[in-house]
Amino acid sequence: MTDVQLEQFRKxxxxxxxxxxxxxxxxxxxxxxxxxxxxxxAKFANPDSKLWLDRMAxxxxxxxxxxxxxxxxxxxxEENLILQxxxxxxxxxxxxxxxxLWMLGxxxxxxxxxxxxxxxLPPVIRGEIxxxxxxxxxxxxxxxxxxxxxxxxxGDHWLxxxxxxxxxYANYADWCFCLVRTDTSVKHEGISFILIDMTSPGVExxxxxxxxxxxxxxxxxxxxxxxxxxxxxxxxxxGWEIAKRxxxxxxxxxxxFGSGARTDVVDIAKQNVGLDEDGRxxxxxxxxxxxxxxxFERAYALTAQRAAEEAKAGGNVSHITSMFKVxxxxxxIERCELMVEAAGSRAFGWAGEGYSPDELAVTRGWLRxxxxxxxxxTTEVNLNVVAKRVLGLRDTQ
Amino acid sequence: MTFTLSEEQTLxxxxxxxxxxxxxxxxxxxxxxxxxxNGRDPELWAEMAAMGWAGILVPEDFGGxxxxxxxxxxxLEQAGRTLVASPLHSTALxxxxxxxxxxxxxxxxxxLPKIAAGEITVAxxxxxxxxxxxxxxxxxxxxxxxxxAKKFVADGHIADLLLVVGGDGLYLVKADxxxxxxxxxxxxxSRGAADIDFDxxxxxxxxxxxKLVEQVxxxxxxxxxxxxxxxxxxxxEITNEYLKTRKQFGQYIGSFQALQHRAAKMFTEIELTRSCxxxxxxxxxxxxxxxxxxxxxxxxxxxxxxxxxxxxxxQMHGGIGMTxxxxxxxxxxxxxxxxxxxxxxxxxxxxxxxxxxx
Numbered sequence: 001m002t003d004v005q006l007e008q009f010r011k012x013x014x015x016x017x018x019x020x021x022x023x024x025x026x027x028x029x030x031x032x033x034x035x036x037x038x039x040x041x042a043k044f045a046n047p048d049s050k051l052w053l054d055r056m057a058x059x060x061x062x063x064x065x066x067x068x069x070x071x072x073x074x075x076x077x078e079e080n081l082i083l084q085x086x087x088x089x090x091x092x093x094x095x096x097x098x099x100x101l102w103m104l105g106x107x108x109x110x111x112x113x114x115x116x117x118x119x120x121l122p123p124v125i126r127g128e129i130x131x132x133x134x135x136x137x138x139x140x141x142x143x144x145x146x147x148x149x150x151x152x153x154x155g156d157h158w159l160x161x162x163x164x165x166x167x168x169y170a171n172y173a174d175w176c177f178c179l180v181r182t183d184t185s186v187k188h189e190g191i192s193f194i195l196i197d198m199t200s201p202g203v204e205x206x207x208x209x210x211x212x213x214x215x216x217x218x219x220x221x222x223x224x225x226x227x228x229x230x231x232x233x234x235x236x237x238x239g240w241e242i243a244k245r246x247x248x249x250x251x252x253x254x255x256x257f258g259s260g261a262r263t264d265v266v267d268i269a270k271q272n273v274g275l276d277e278d279g280r281x282x283x284x285x286x287x288x289x290x291x292x293x294x295x296f297e298r299a300y301a302l303t304a305q306r307a308a309e310e311a312k313a314g315g316n317v318s319h320i321t322s323m324f325k326v327x328x329x330x331x332x333i334e335r336c337e338l339m340v341e342a343a344g345s346r347a348f349g350w351a352g353e354g355y356s357p358d359e360l361a362v363t364r365g366w367l368r369x370x371x372x373x374x375x376x377x378t379t380e381v382n383l384n385v386v387a388k389r390v391l392g393l394r395d396t397q
Numbered sequence: 398m399t400f401t402l403s404e405e406q407t408l409x410x411x412x413x414x415x416x417x418x419x420x421x422x423x424x425x426x427x428x429x430x431x432x433x434x435n436g437r438d439p440e441l442w443a444e445m446a447a448m449g450w451a452g453i454l455v456p457e458d459f460g461g462x463x464x465x466x467x468x469x470x471x472x473l474e475q476a477g478r479t480l481v482a483s484p485l486h487s488t489a490l491x492x493x494x495x496x497x498x499x500x501x502x503x504x505x506x507x508x509l510p511k512i513a514a515g516e517i518t519v520a521x522x523x524x525x526x527x528x529x530x531x532x533x534x535x536x537x538x539x540x541x542x543x544x545x546a547k548k549f550v551a552d553g554h555i556a557d558l559l560l561v562v563g564g565d566g567l568y569l570v571k572a573d574x575x576x577x578x579x580x581x582x583x584x585x586x587s588r589g590a591a592d593i594d595f596d597x598x599x600x601x602x603x604x605x606x607x608k609l610v611e612q613v614x615x616x617x618x619x620x621x622x623x624x625x626x627x628x629x630x631x632x633x634e635i636t637n638e639y640l641k642t643r644k645q646f647g648q649y650i651g652s653f654q655a656l657q658h659r660a661a662k663m664f665t666e667i668e669l670t671r672s673c674x675x676x677x678x679x680x681x682x683x684x685x686x687x688x689x690x691x692x693x694x695x696x697x698x699x700x701x702x703x704x705x706x707x708x709x710x711x712q713m714h715g716g717i718g719m720t721x722x723x724x725x726x727x728x729x730x731x732x733x734x735x736x737x738x739x740x741x742x743x744x745x746x747x748x749x750x751x752x753x754x755x
Contacts, residue, residue: 266755281755288743291750295673295694302672306400313401323665380658387657391637391664396652 001076010082017086020055022048025093031357037097039130040174049095056095057126063101066109070121077312099168100124100131103249104177111193111234111242120175120195133250134164134178134196134220135243141166142381144179145188145240149222151180158194158232160202160225166375170205170218173198177246183237193239195231196222212367213350248318250376251325263358265290265335269342286342293334300331322377322385329372329379336362336369398679400672402467409468412448413475420444423724426480426587430727435581436589437555442483446515450485454493459509461493466616466681470623470674477627480731482588484518487552490620492519495560495613499567499603508558520556520572521617522547522593529740531614536563536595542576543568543600546592551738553591554581560603560613561595567609568600575599586731615692617739619677622699625735626674629667629703632710632728636660639714656713663706670698690752697745700736707732 001009025048029035034045036053044050056062059073064080066072075083105124108117123129140146149162160180170176176196183190196203202225207215234242269290274282281287304324307317339362340347347362349355355363373379387393402410421441429438445451453469455461462468469490476485493512496505511517523531525548536545543561553559559577561568570577576598579591603609637660640651650656677691685691707729711718718725736742 266753270755275755279754280751287750287755288746290755291746291753292697294753295698295746295749296669298694299669299673299698302676303669305398306672306675309400320668323661323668326661327665327669383658383661384654386661386664387651391640391651391657391660393637393640393651393657393660394649396648 001078006078006082009079010086013083013086014089016059017090017092020052021090021092022052024048025052025095026090027093028091029093034093035097036095036127037130037169037172038100038127039172040128041172042127042130049093052093053095053127060125062096062098062127063105063121063125066105066121066125070109070117071125072121081312096127098124098127098130099133100129103133103246104131106249107193107242107246108233110245115230116195116233129174130169130172132167132170132173132176132198132218132220134167134170134176136166137163138165142378144243145191147179147181147191149178149180150184151182151192151194151227153182154226157229158227160194160196160222160227162222164220164222165208165217167205167218167220168216170198170220171207176203176220177233179239179243182239186237188240189237191239191243192236193233193242194227195233196225196227200225200227202226210368211370212364214364214368247377248321251321251382263339263362265293265339265342268339268362272342272344272346286338290338290342293331293338296331296334300327303327319390320386322382323390325376326373326379326382326386332372333369336366340366398676398683400675400679402471405464406468406471409453409464410471410475413450413472414478416445416448417475417479417481421476421479421481423479423727426482426727427724429482430587435554435583436482436552436587438482441481442485442518443515445481445483445485451489451515452493452513453489454497455509455513456497459505459513461509461513466619467675467678470620470678473620473623474627474630474674477624478631480628480727484520484552484555486617486620486624487521487556488512488517488519491521491613491617492558492560494616495519495521495567495603495609498612499605499609501604504569504601504603517557518552518555519558519560520550520553520591521560521562521613522550522553523562523614523739524548529737529744531562531610532564534562534564536561536568538563538568538600538602541599541601542597543570543595544576544597546594548592549582549590550593551588551590553593554579554589559593561600562610562614564607566606567603567613569603570595570598570600584734586734587727588731588734611689614739615688616681618692618696618745619674619681621735621739622670622674622695623678625699625703625732626667626671628728628732628735629670629699629706632706632725633663633667635724636663636706636710636713643715650713659709659713663709666698666702666705670695670702673698690749693740693745693749693752696740697742697749700742700745703732704736704742 024046036049060068060071061073064073064075064083068074101124105121108120135144137147137149152159176198178194178196179191180194181190182192202223204221205218208217208219209215269281276282311317343362346359349360349363449462450472452461453464456463473486496508525535525546557572559570559572561570576596578594582590582592584590640656640660641649643650674695677695680688680691710725710728714723714725717723
């Protein structure tokens with residue numbers, strides 16, 4: 001595409017966004033309730049959220065680079081960069097948060113057959129179906145390939161029995177993309193990737209309350225669940241390759257996590273520690289550690305930008321996804337710890353009116369951040385991936 | 398901002414890599430040290446100047462190539478890989494940029510062509526105590542005469558022209574001028590340095606005052622960080638190779654998770670730091686407003702990163718890493734000097750916090 005055409009695309013995009021992005025959608029989220037996850041049980045805290053989602057989905061711009069034939073935007077990388085910069089320019093909210101968009105869709109595009117793509121991609125793009133991920137099991141967390149949930153061939157259907165854990169938002173999901181064991185005689189080669197309708201008889205979910213007081217995760221039980229034959233993606237026993245690819249998408253997502261809290265650690269420190277007559281934080285050690293953290297934050301952002309540019313130039317950067325997952329989790333956990341330290345006793349509230357919503361968010365964000373180095377592959381597992389795939393170090397024999 | 402190299406920059410980087418590997422490998426550094434040359438290898442510097450590196454920053458009008466800071470940074474990085482002992486940093490980067498930023502037409506005309514041709518070398522005299530503290534300069538200047546004492550001037554023992562940092566600006570002093578006394582230092586990194594006293598030595602002030610001092614120190618810090626990145630990259634690659642070939646307890650030591658995780662963390666730190674240094678060089682070429690922030694970011698992270706990588710270079714090599722025959726020690730010794738020069742991590746973190754307003 002020529003520069004002239006791209007410039008025209010920018011002009012058209014800007015005009016369309018001006019006209020179609022509601023004013024209330026041009027601001028940062030103020031609470032998690034305002035985030036739109038879609039699905040049959042979708043909640044819209046603001047009617048404009050629904051309008052904004054529908055308008056963006058109509059153009060396929062919830063999935064800008066997916067092919068048009070499945071309802072995507074069909075944009076080139078260059079056009080998508082322009083779209084993203086125009087969205088950023090007006091501080092537009094992301095119209096849809098979705099595991100279907102971030103994790104399932106990309107692997108369906110790569111591994112699914114035509115019928116599966118036609119059936120499952122458009123509802124994801126429109127935010128009509130919400131997906132959850134059935135990966136971890138009580139006995140198979142970091143050692144994901146040790147999973148036991150059984151999937152038997154019953155001729156005209158699959159029969160599934162077992163338990164999944166850490167299924168994020170399973171209680172709100174319509175469908176689940178799931179790893180199941182189809183051959184018990186081998187480990188990695190006996191796993192298949194299957195799509196399960198959460199309304200199927202025999203599916204049950206229970207929320208798990210975390211130390212932060214929230215319940216983003218569930219336990220999910222499958223008892224004699226019948227799944228149609230056409231719901232297996234890829235070949236029988238070929239699920240591990242799909243699973244790994246999907247984890248790359250997941251890790252690149254989690255690594256980009258924000259702190260959840262809106263306030264900056266420097267502001268919290270200024271407010272609760274105070275400044276000396278030279279304008280320096282009145283706790284030199286904390287000041288130095290915050291400066292070090294700010295440098296880490298900057299280095300991380302610059303590296304993400306560099307990787308994006310290298311990817312755009314055709315370089316393969318998928319191998320450093322695990323590096324970003326580790327660094328992103330470390331960064332967020334460090335930030336949350338510093339905020340709690342800087343806030344002092346103002347970070348020790350749990351509920352009630354003695355603490356501001358921002359202060360409570362610091363406390364809850366800190367507790368939630370502890371999951372960042374566990375979910376989507378622990379920091380230890382991701383360091384193993386970097387050591388083996390990037391640095392070429394071997395396993396013990 | 399861009400991280401994408403131009404064709405010209407890529408060519409420069411590749412030719413620098415080849416030159417350093419073939420003409421200036423670590424064995425050449427080792428020989429210079431063993432011959433007790435204390436950082437002197439004038440033949441090598443002449444070869445580098447012939448490659449055009451002394452004039453990378455110098456505009457074509459003054460006999461240089463005008464290729465910018467990113468270009469020079471890439472060469473410094475490659476030179477860092479093999480511990481090249483040369484006045485590339487002090488002359489091609491610091492000397493050239495100080496004259497470009499603060500020199501009068503006459504001063505530029507006098508010195509820049511000589512720098513570009515590799516005919517003279519320059520050194521930056523900053524510190525007056527054992528720690529980097531440019532704001533505490535006690536330099537006195539009156540009637541075109543300069544007095545004071547500078548400590549640990551990198552390349553000061555071989556320099557023809559001295560850039561002397563004062564609280565209110567930057568001064569040019571010819572190294573052979575009356576009133577200049579050099580005491581050569583034999584240093585742990587075998588690069589040498591000098592303590593220099595000025596006793597009513599004739600001087601010319603460059604334009605730009607305290608602002609120029611800051612600009613030149615920022616350039617010194619960024620350029621040194623680029624050299625440190627090269628040292629770390631090389632040290633890491635050698636270490637990683639050793640992890641793949643050295644066996645203990647019947648296993649390649651690189652198969653042990655404790656070492657794998659440390660290697661993976663080093664890789665991450667190097668990549669994150671690389672982004673900061675490239676961004677800092679790019680900020681210089683763009684003449685950005687926030688160059689100082691980038692300079693402190695790049696130098697602090699490079700210092701911390703190289704500290705770890707150079708220590709692990711020794712530790713992961715075990716006993717052999719402690720021997721003089723192995724290169725690990727050379728990298729660690731150079732690392733400590735580079736970490737501290739033009740401000741260590743502590744200094745630059747403090748500065749970064751101030752620049753960010755807290």
